[in-house]
Amino acid sequence: MIHWLAIPSFLLFLITIRKKAAWEKAVALAAFLSYIFLLAKGWDYSRYMITLAPLLIPSLLYLCSEVIGNRRRGIRNVFFLICAILIFFNFFRSRASFSFFGSYKIRAVENHFPKDILRYVQEIRDLGPAENVLVLSERQLFFYYTGKNGIDFRDPKMGIFNRAENREKALDILKNRLKIKYIYVNWQTIPSRILQDIMAKDCDLVYQDTMNGFYLYRLREKPMSKGDLEKYFPNDSLLRNGSFESWSLGAEGLPDYFTNNDNIIEGMVVREENDIRVGKYAVKITGDNFNFAQNLSNAASFRGKALTFFAWMKTNVPNKYRLEIYDGVKSTFSKRHSGAGEWELLQANYTVSPSAETITFRVVQAEKTGNIHDVVYVDAALLVEGNWNTFYLYSRRDHVK
Amino acid sequence: MALFTLQFFVTNILFSVIIATALLRFDRDKTHSAPELLMYCLGLGPIGTSLLLYYGLLLFPRWPVPWYVAAVLGVHLLLAIIGRKQWLRAARELSTTIKLTVRKFQGDDRHRKTETAIFSATIFMALTVFLFFFLSFTLRIPLDETDALKYGTLGKIFFQERSMEYRWIRTYPKSGFYQINNHAPSFPLLLTWEKMTGSIFHKDQDVYYKSISAYYAWLILAVLLFWLSKRSKYLALTGFFALLSTYPFFVTLFQQHLDSFRIFFLIVSWIYLGYAVIRRDRLSLFLLALFSGLAAFAHTIGAVVVIFNVLAFFILVPAPWREKLKDTVFLVTFIIAFGWIHYILDVIWGFGWIFFKRNLTFWG
Numbered sequence: 001m002i003h004w005l006a007i008p009s010f011l012l013f014l015i016t017i018r019k020k021a022a023w024e025k026a027v028a029l030a031a032f033l034s035y036i037f038l039l040a041k042g043w044d045y046s047r048y049m050i051t052l053a054p055l056l057i058p059s060l061l062y063l064c065s066e067v068i069g070n071r072r073r074g075i076r077n078v079f080f081l082i083c084a085i086l087i088f089f090n091f092f093r094s095r096a097s098f099s100f101f102g103s104y105k106i107r108a109v110e111n112h113f114p115k116d117i118l119r120y121v122q123e124i125r126d127l128g129p130a131e132n133v134l135v136l137s138e139r140q141l142f143f144y145y146t147g148k149n150g151i152d153f154r155d156p157k158m159g160i161f162n163r164a165e166n167r168e169k170a171l172d173i174l175k176n177r178l179k180i181k182y183i184y185v186n187w188q189t190i191p192s193r194i195l196q197d198i199m200a201k202d203c204d205l206v207y208q209d210t211m212n213g214f215y216l217y218r219l220r221e222k223p224m225s226k227g228d229l230e231k232y233f234p235n236d237s238l239l240r241n242g243s244f245e246s247w248s249l250g251a252e253g254l255p256d257y258f259t260n261n262d263n264i265i266e267g268m269v270v271r272e273e274n275d276i277r278v279g280k281y282a283v284k285i286t287g288d289n290f291n292f293a294q295n296l297s298n299a300a301s302f303r304g305k306a307l308t309f310f311a312w313m314k315t316n317v318p319n320k321y322r323l324e325i326y327d328g329v330k331s332t333f334s335k336r337h338s339g340a341g342e343w344e345l346l347q348a349n350y351t352v353s354p355s356a357e358t359i360t361f362r363v364v365q366a367e368k369t370g371n372i373h374d375v376v377y378v379d380a381a382l383l384v385e386g387n388w389n390t391f392y393l394y395s396r397r398d399h400v401k
Numbered sequence: 402m403a404l405f406t407l408q409f410f411v412t413n414i415l416f417s418v419i420i421a422t423a424l425l426r427f428d429r430d431k432t433h434s435a436p437e438l439l440m441y442c443l444g445l446g447p448i449g450t451s452l453l454l455y456y457g458l459l460l461f462p463r464w465p466v467p468w469y470v471a472a473v474l475g476v477h478l479l480l481a482i483i484g485r486k487q488w489l490r491a492a493r494e495l496s497t498t499i500k501l502t503v504r505k506f507q508g509d510d511r512h513r514k515t516e517t518a519i520f521s522a523t524i525f526m527a528l529t530v531f532l533f534f535f536l537s538f539t540l541r542i543p544l545d546e547t548d549a550l551k552y553g554t555l556g557k558i559f560f561q562e563r564s565m566e567y568r569w570i571r572t573y574p575k576s577g578f579y580q581i582n583n584h585a586p587s588f589p590l591l592l593t594w595e596k597m598t599g600s601i602f603h604k605d606q607d608v609y610y611k612s613i614s615a616y617y618a619w620l621i622l623a624v625l626l627f628w629l630s631k632r633s634k635y636l637a638l639t640g641f642f643a644l645l646s647t648y649p650f651f652v653t654l655f656q657q658h659l660d661s662f663r664i665f666f667l668i669v670s671w672i673y674l675g676y677a678v679i680r681r682d683r684l685s686l687f688l689l690a691l692f693s694g695l696a697a698f699a700h701t702i703g704a705v706v707v708i709f710n711v712l713a714f715f716i717l718v719p720a721p722w723r724e725k726l727k728d729t730v731f732l733v734t735f736i737i738a739f740g741w742i743h744y745i746l747d748v749i750w751g752f753g754w755i756f757f758k759r760n761l762t763f764w765g
Binding site: 021022023024025026027029031033034037038047048050051053054055057062065080083084086087088090091094097113115132135139140143145147149152154155156157 | 557577712714
């Protein structure tokens with residue numbers, strides 16, 4: 001707004017330039033050239049454009065006060081009233097930013113700083129002097145706080161990795177040439193497709209800070225054997241018919257063991273035979289307001305225990321669908337599906353309340369879009385005891401508070 | 402907090418006052434107002450320290466830390482000796498200004514008194530609210546801002562290596578820290594200074610470094626209030642809130658960043674551009690060179706903008722060509738000495754400022 005107001009003031013200055021003193025012309029010329037330079041450098045970048053505000057604001061006010069001069073008090077009052085309205089408007093326009101900044105920087109909400117993962121990295125003992133952490137973060141916390149050896153993702157050294165043709169070669173370069181042992185990643189930095197693959201298939205997620213979006217992965221020294229896989233991955237799911245293979249009521253009815261909680265009408269939930277993730281069938285849910293759920297029969301025996309609920313979902317509606325665990329006392333949710341039209345593995349971790357009487361697992365909409373034709377596919381739902389983590393799942397929306 | 406208070410008082414207040422009094426010595430005609438100069442000079446203590454460290458680490462690398470601290474203190478002691486007779490003048494002018502203000506207030510009509518009271522109370526309240534939040538919360542949160550961390554890491558490296566060579570590299574092989582940065586190192590050197598003085602007391606902290614943004618934001622507000630209140634106190638308050646209502650400026654009061662730091666020197670350089678053209682005295686010209694050089698030393702934007710200052714001065718100063726040329730050479734020489742030198746060295750030996758992108762690595 002200040003910059004817009006500067007234009008008529010500058011024109012006024014040009015019109016009256018003959019009456020202006022040399023010093024006024026000098027300052028105006030320097031400011032004008034600076035203004036053009038800043039516009040060229042980053043006209044839409046507020047941090048650059050604020051440079052001239054401490055000069056423009058007093059100049060504008062000075063100019064206005066000169067124009068008003070010693071006229072009647074009424075005119076001056078109107079001028080100050082207009083100024084007050086403009087100031088209020090400026091505050092109001094940026095109210096969301098002020099409010100966010102207030103909680104983040106002024107009141108310094110504790111959990112906005114990823115201190116635990118930084119401490120974890122600091123205390124890593126198995127990182128030799130020649131071994132490195134690959135750092136994927138624009139937020140330069142790693143180098144300032146941890147004192148560990150790293151390789152920044154923008155470092156020209158990474159060129160050799162970025163040029164690798166496939167995952168196997170890239171992994172070899174990462175391990176043997178760049179001597180990377182850990183990968184430290186922040187959600188704002190999107191890894192390359194090959195690196196995402198490596199993180200998913202050749203790494204263990206050793207620490208995560210979901211609030212601030214920081215993840216630490218450790219590269220496995222050798223691929224997992226079948227025995228290892230069995231040790232690491234659960235075989236028994238507490239959820240019944242999670243692969244949606246049993247449909248005693250037929251293709252148009254609900255899959256076995258799942259309930260509709262009264263808000264799913266006929267035709268909303270159907271068996272899907274083409275778009276599937278595992279087995280022969282998946283479930284296809286159409287609608288804008290539903291509650292597709294399964295209740296755990298022996299809820300009391302899980303009181304105080306940690307549970308993890310996984311399910312693959314596919315939809316092209318952004319940020320609408322997610323998983324929920326509800327125990328009659330409180331709920332927890334997974335991230336939302338990005339809506340990219342791909343199968344995404346969602347996960348909800350939960351510790352059951354000590355007074356829980358019931359435990360329900362739901363596929364729900366996080367927000368209504370108003371479109372009753374929105375479709376989501378669900379398959380391979382899994383419920384396991386303990387606190388489990390999927391591989392790196394990128395979802396920008398979930399980290400924006 | 403005790404160490405922070407000491408660092409803040411010595412660097413921001415004591416050094417600044419010393420520089421101001423040394424400058425007043427060269428105001429032979431007494432055309433400069435001591436309180437006004439003192440206000441602008443409050444920004445010189447920290448960046449002056451950075452400049453001294455810059456030359457120290459550049460010309461005498463890898464000396465023990467106490468030597469650098471002693472050198473900075475020594476230079477300020479020398480300046481204090483130069484300006485020793487001006488302390489009295491500054492104090493006298495300051496007390497006269499205060500007395501005049503009080504006397505004027507007593508003699509004012511009711512309307513003027515109300516205006517002054519509203520003005521003072523508003524500024525006092527704003528400052529109190531700010532200090533409450535700043536000291537209770539903001540100063541206690543860890544350093545966490547992309548640029549502040551980047552400059553902070555550089556500052557730490559300068560402290561560890563006690564050399565300025567590193568300034569011209571992109572990757573620091575000892576930790577892998579990688580930076581894309583074209584700016585002069587004045588801001589990181591404030592952390593280096595904090596670490597150096599802290600190491601004498603066996604303390605490792607970054608509180609002083611975190612306070613810089615807010616300090617310079619208040620100095621900018623003070624300059625704005627000073628100029629507008631000459632016209633009207635209400636106008637000054639309007640300007641005060643108008644500037645605060647711009648979100649990017651407001652955040653400089655609480656953020657750990659260098660925006661207010663770099664903007665302050667530009668603003669004051671424009672003020673002295675005006676003075677240098679009106680008065681054409683040596684001190685105004687020197688102060689224009691000083692603040693322009695420091696604006697360049699603070700940020701690349703400053704380095705470019707001060708070229709416009711020189712251009713505007715050269716074109717518009719009402720003097721014969723020969724005088725113009727002489728004054729401009731004087732101006733350019735001191736601008737280079739007070740900060741632009743970094744960019745020249747960077748273009749010749751470094752990664753090339755904004756022109757080249759050499760990928761240099763030292764200390765590997």
